[in-house]
Amino acid sequence: MRIALSTIGRFHTFDLARELHARGHELTVFTGYPRFKLRDERLPQSAIRTFPWLHAPCMKLGTRLGYDRAIMRELVHWNLESFGRHVTRNIPECDVYSGLSSSAGDAGRIVKSRGAGYICDRGSSHIRIQDQILSEEHARWGLKYKPIDPRVIAREEREYEEADLITVPSSFAYRSFVDAGVPERKLRLIPYGVDLTRFQKVAEPPTDSFEVLFVGGVNIRKGIPYLLQAFAKLTHRAKRLTIVGGCDPAMLSWLHASGLPLEGVTLTGSVPQPQLKAIMSRAHVMVLPSVEEGLALVQAQALACGCPVIGTHNSGGEDLFTDGEEGYIVPIRDADALAERMQNLADQPWLQQMMGAAALLRVRRIGGWSTYGGRVAALMEDLATHRRRDAGVPIGALAGSEIGSC
Structure with a gap:
């Protein structure tokens, strides 16, 4: 399959990319990370498309200033907006496109118009539920809360609506989408894995503390x-x-x-x-x-x-x-x-x-990231097969069992 992925940072997208590459799929990975920070990702450099011009300064300033300042909210918005536009302008011909939420731009709509499938990959709870919980939590501790930028919420909800499927990593995240009114037939729960080449037991806890x-x-x-x-x-x-x-x-x-x-x-x-x-x-x-x-x-x-x-x-x-x-x-x-x-x-x-x-x-x-990668690959293959067979029919309109529910 020809698969396109996008992520404003790295997150789990690069772990998924390695698994898809190992299975022989043709990859294009869009990221806001600079190329020199991706040298250890064990992927062909030709597969990676970087667009770091706003993301790098956004991360650096956010660490120093905090993300709740007005100037940072604007920078975050335009970081996501410009990255999404970059992906939209450059999205290649593919069978399936999976975009991390908030950074897909209109690429999902573009690939669907070509007959390909679009998956919105959401790594947290539904953005409105997230905003509600964080608002409540700040109030509990007497802290001022600046709600999630309405432009970010609108951007995410457009992606949820446009996507054929939405993947989430946990039961809590799944429940949040159901509570927000998203049909279960559109949701797929696929928990993340762990890189066992980077994490293993190398010492013992002390006995005196x-x-x-x-x-x-x-x-x-x-x-x-x-x-x-x-x-x-x-x-x-x-x-x-x-x-x-x-x-x-x-x-x-x-x-x-x-x-x-x-x-x-x-x-x-x-x-x-x-x-x-x-x-x-x-x-x-x-x-x-x-x-x-x-x-x-x-x-x-x-x-x-x-x-x-x-x-x-x-x-x-x-x-x-x-x-x-x-x-x-x-x-x-x-x-x-x-x-x-x-x-x-x-x-x-x-x-x-x-x-x-x-x-x-x-x-x-x-099984490291292998199980996660295998389940996502199977989901993508089913989605691509259905899109090729019935171009123009929204996947979300079908029962989950018809398209390989995970």
């Missing part, structure tokens, strides 16, 4: 306040919480002024991905108390390093591991539940070791 780890953006969406509250409730003679991830200056100032407990907590800032496997391997547990997420890749990465995970129903954990076997899944906004599960592992080293071993077995069953 209890190491709790968080990896991700340090923000309200990721449930950081609940993590800090839960860690303060944990009793252990030598407990440590390491928070790995970017934190903009405004969030850092709020954390220090909020009164949330920070004793025993270390914020490292962002860490290069090659270093993460050692950090994860040495942790007794990784906690990700997200209130809104598609499916956090760091969960599978931690499991691959033999580190049990405590996630939430909204972090996508339930689609990666089983509650009580490789870790725990708890409700959102529940610091007591987080603390109780951490205490279980701290008080019972054998349980932590058993869950760590189960995590390694679970990840091997997941």
Whole structure:
């Protein structure tokens, strides 16, 4: 098949691209990342089309200024808009086009007019549900919330409407689309995988301390306040919480002024991905108390390093591991539940070791990114076959079983 993919950054799109390339499909991958940052992606450079002119400065300024400033909202909008126009102008002849939501432009409409299929790849919950949850969460903590740019919402919802199918990575994300009124026949749930060449167990947790780890953006969406509250409730003679991830200056100032407990907590800032496997391997547990997420890749990465995970129903954990076997899944906004599960592992080293071993077995069953790539490839092949056979008939009008429901 001839397949076109687009993503404003990298995300999971490049993992998918490698799987499709390995299966012999002809690829074109559009990205806002500069080419020099993609040299380790193990794809033919001829397949990659870069358009970094706004994305690179947008990422750099966003890290320094925070994304809630008016100037950043404009820059983000025009970053997405210009990238979408670039993809639309240059989309090649293909059998299937899969565009990460918000950055597809009108390319989906173009490929459909040629008889090809269009998949909207959404990595989080429905954008209106996302906006609602984040608004509620900021209100809980007395923080001012700037709603998601209405232009971004409109852009996404046009893509949802135009797409033949919408792929989502977790049951939570799937439910959010149903709650927003999107027909289930248009949705496909395909959980992400993990790159086992980059993540594996390389060390053991220490025996003289209890190491709790968080990896991700340090923000309200990721449930950081609940993590800090839960860690303060944990009793252990030598407990440590390491928070790995970017934190903009405004969030850092709020954390220090909020009164949330920070004793025993270390914020490292962002860490290069090659270093993460050692950090994860040495942790007794990784906690990700997200209130809104598609499916956090760091969960599978931690499991691959033999580190049990405590996630939430909204972090996508339930689609990666089983509650009580490789870790725990708890409700959102529940610091007591987080603390109780951490205490279980701290008080019972054998349980932590058993869950760590189960995590390694679970990840091997997941099969790296191969299972994800195979399911997406099968979906694309069914979609392309149907489009060739019945050009002009909307796929969403058919029952899911007729087009290879995943």
